Amino acid sequence: MSAIHCMQLCKTFKQGxxxxxxxxxxxxxxxVGEFVCLxxxxxxGKTTLLxxxxxxxxxxSVEIHMGNIRIDQLDKGSLADMRLxxxxxxxxxxxxxxxxxxxxxxxxxxxxxxxxxxERARHAREILKEVGLEGMEDRRPAxxxxxxxxxxxxxxAIVSQPQLVLADEPTANLDSVTASHLMNLFSxxxxxxxxxxxxxxxxxxxxxxxxxxxxMRDGKIIGDEKQTPVAIEDVADSSx
Amino acid sequence: MSNIxxxxxxxxxxxxxxxxxxxxxxxxxxxxLLVFSISxxxxxxxxxxxxTLQAFTGHIQVQREGYLDDPKMRYVLPDITAMADRLRSSxxxxxxxxxxxxxxxxSSNDRSYGLQILGVEPEFEPFVSTIPGLIKQGRYLDKDSDxxxxxxxxxxxxxxxxxxxxxxxxxxxxxxxFAAGVARVVGIFETGSADLDRSMAQVSLAYFxxxxxxxxxxxSITLRAATIDEVPMLKQRVKTLIAGRDxxxxxxxxxxxxxxxxxxxxxxxxxxxxxxxxxxxxAFSVLNTQLMSVLERTREFGTMxxxxxxxxxxxxxxxxxxxxxxxxxxxIGVFIxxxxxxxxxxxxxxxxxxxxxxxxxxxxxxxxxxxxxLSLTLGPGIVAIGCLLAAIYPALRLYLLxxxxxxxxx
Ligand SMILES: Nc1ncnc2c1ncn2[C@@H]1O[C@H](COP(=O)(O)OP(=O)(O)O)[C@@H](O)[C@H]1O
Ligand SMILES: [Mg+2]
Numbered sequence: 001m002s003a004i005h006c007m008q009l010c011k012t013f014k015q016g017x018x019x020x021x022x023x024x025x026x027x028x029x030x031x032v033g034e035f036v037c038l039x040x041x042x043x044x045g046k047t048t049l050l051x052x053x054x055x056x057x058x059x060x061s062v063e064i065h066m067g068n069i070r071i072d073q074l075d076k077g078s079l080a081d082m083r084l085x086x087x088x089x090x091x092x093x094x095x096x097x098x099x100x101x102x103x104x105x106x107x108x109x110x111x112x113x114x115x116x117x118x119e120r121a122r123h124a125r126e127i128l129k130e131v132g133l134e135g136m137e138d139r140r141p142a143x144x145x146x147x148x149x150x151x152x153x154x155x156x157a158i159v160s161q162p163q164l165v166l167a168d169e170p171t172a173n174l175d176s177v178t179a180s181h182l183m184n185l186f187s188x189x190x191x192x193x194x195x196x197x198x199x200x201x202x203x204x205x206x207x208x209x210x211x212x213x214x215x216m217r218d219g220k221i222i223g224d225e226k227q228t229p230v231a232i233e234d235v236a237d238s239s240x
Numbered sequence: 241m242s243n244i245x246x247x248x249x250x251x252x253x254x255x256x257x258x259x260x261x262x263x264x265x266x267x268x269x270x271x272x273l274l275v276f277s278i279s280x281x282x283x284x285x286x287x288x289x290x291x292t293l294q295a296f297t298g299h300i301q302v303q304r305e306g307y308l309d310d311p312k313m314r315y316v317l318p319d320i321t322a323m324a325d326r327l328r329s330s331x332x333x334x335x336x337x338x339x340x341x342x343x344x345x346x347s348s349n350d351r352s353y354g355l356q357i358l359g360v361e362p363e364f365e366p367f368v369s370t371i372p373g374l375i376k377q378g379r380y381l382d383k384d385s386d387x388x389x390x391x392x393x394x395x396x397x398x399x400x401x402x403x404x405x406x407x408x409x410x411x412x413x414x415x416x417x418f419a420a421g422v423a424r425v426v427g428i429f430e431t432g433s434a435d436l437d438r439s440m441a442q443v444s445l446a447y448f449x450x451x452x453x454x455x456x457x458x459x460s461i462t463l464r465a466a467t468i469d470e471v472p473m474l475k476q477r478v479k480t481l482i483a484g485r486d487x488x489x490x491x492x493x494x495x496x497x498x499x500x501x502x503x504x505x506x507x508x509x510x511x512x513x514x515x516x517x518x519x520x521x522x523a524f525s526v527l528n529t530q531l532m533s534v535l536e537r538t539r540e541f542g543t544m545x546x547x548x549x550x551x552x553x554x555x556x557x558x559x560x561x562x563x564x565x566x567x568x569x570x571x572i573g574v575f576i577x578x579x580x581x582x583x584x585x586x587x588x589x590x591x592x593x594x595x596x597x598x599x600x601x602x603x604x605x606x607x608x609x610x611x612x613x614l615s616l617t618l619g620p621g622i623v624a625i626g627c628l629l630a631a632i633y634p635a636l637r638l639y640l641l642x643x644x645x646x647x648x649x650x
Contacts, residue, residue, distance in 0.1 A: 084548025
């Protein structure tokens with residue numbers, strides 16, 4: 001069964017009199033447990049595609065299936081619930097809540113998911129340890145480096161074992177060492193927890209980690225191939 | 241606090257501590273001001289009511305129908321002493337006294353003045369009126385008082401009489417006959433109200449009935465309740481007790497002293513108008529603060545929505561923040577207001593322009609605010625509700641947010 005199945009996905013943006021094409025009849029199927037990179041130059045439609053899959057934006061003519069659910073037919077509230085319980089998001093700009101500590105950032109989403117307090121705390125500490133942030137649970141985002149903040153964001157995205165993680169340029173603000181730590185983490189989570197990853201990037205090194213590479217240009221898919229990912233360093237690393 | 245959402249709300253307040261304190265400060269200021277002025281208002285109303293009613297009017301009077309509007313001598317309660325006795329034993333209270341009243345020309349050797357002469361039951365009058373307790377010279381009437389009179393200090397000065405002097409009075413009796421008598425001044429009272437002190441004299445009811453050919457009748461039975469709140473209940477009981485007696489009415493202080501009620505209502509209206517303005521100002525400052533705080537967090541809210549939070553979750557967050565701010569303003573404001581008010585309720589308080597009102601309603605020249613649960617919570621409670629209402633608009637704006645657009649905001 002496909003994790004994601006989109007048919008004839010189109011999206012246009014109106015800017016004044018101009019109509020800009022974001023997505024141009026995109027067909028795509030992604031299976032459970034895949035590790036996919038969306039690559040392509042800036043403006044090729046990667047973000048627009050991720051947003052459509054995540055139910056963050058409306059689209060013109062589409063069918064998007066996630067498992068058995070037609071997510072293009074869900075109302076706003078059901079979409080929110082689906083994101084809350086089934087999808088983890090990682091953004092380019094981390095987007096942590098500045099007044100909450102690392103652990104609280106992770107726990108906040110869990111509280112919204114309805115998980116009881118003592119389980120939240122235990123689970124949040126476990127997941128922060130897994131992303132290599134043991135000992136930094138009580139730091140606020142401002143007291144963490146960019147790489148550490150992005151790992152908190154990853155911890156927040158994966159803490160409740162979503163089916164799918166959508167990451168939009170997750171390494172764009174990271175140095176190369178930190179970026180490779182993050183990609184190692186993603187690969188490990190993909191292997192150990194069978195979480196499906198879709199990562200939009202135009203960073204060559206990131207693409208190396210993908211098992212499947214989808215190339216986009218001008219809102220169209222222009223290439224789609226399986227590949228053997230680079231070997232991942234299977235060590236939890238707390239640097240970066 | 242294991243609830244992260246509450247922690248988040250609390251910390252959000254202190255992202256901009258100065259702005260939050262300004263808003264909370266406005267609440268504190270208005271809450272303590274409201275506590276003080278409402279306590280003062282309640283205190284002065286109580287004083288106005290007590291001083292006016294206790295001096296003379298009482299809380300309730302039983303009269304013949306029509307007597308209030310047109311006090312004719314012949315509108316009487318027959319057998320009034322027996323009736324007063326029955327009320328006293330039925331109600332198990334001695335704050336009940338019979339009276340008769342007539343108009344007379346009172347003369348000393350030098351001068352004459354027209355005034356009201358009151359026949360009272362000397363043993364019960366002190367329980368319904370403060371005048372017997374305000375005798376400055378001599379003594380009050382007693383139950384054997386015959387041909388004795390007590391008069392106000394201004395009247396004594398006007399008539400140029402002193403204790404032991406005799407005055408004559410001339411009036412008309414119940415049957416329009418000529419009523420006259422000579423009485424010895426045994427006491428001079430001073431209430432502080434020039435009006436009362438100038439225009440009233442009291443004799444015993446028996447002597448009055450004799451002189452004014454009243455037979456056994458009188459004009460009113462005055463009752464005092466333990467507190468003003470018990471008046472309606474007492475009135476009802478009296479009504480039941482006199483049911484069947486023809487043409488008698490039971491009147492409460494609001495009818496007996498319409499001016500008092502009107503003065504209180506007028507004061508209340510203007511006060512609440514000012515409070516309303518104050519509360520609206522505070523509510524607008526909350527509206528402004530919360531609108532700003534929502535707008536500057538657009539991006540953050542967009543992220544939260546992308547993570548799966550609904551506008552209702554975000555709206556609840558904003559309302560929680562407002563509730564915390566309002567609670568803070570309420571707690572500190574009530575506390576400060578209480579301290580100020582409690583202090584002034586001991587040492588008293590006066591303000592310019594107060595003499596006019598004080599004179600009119602026979603008040604002392606210092607006011608004593610009356611701190612009560614109601615005066616502590618009424619104003620601040622309305623402020624808190626106003627603030628929560630004001631936060632509804634910023635909270636509702638969250639329903640317009642689209643996660644993608646919100647996340648693009650700076
Ligand atoms: N909100 C928008 N308004 C107008 N045009 C947009 C908007 N979002 C994206 N686009 C346009 O859609 C195309 C695809 O953008 P995007 O998906 O962000 O590309 P990528 O993420 O690959 O850089 C671009 O031409 C971009 O300018
Ligand atoms: Mg993009």
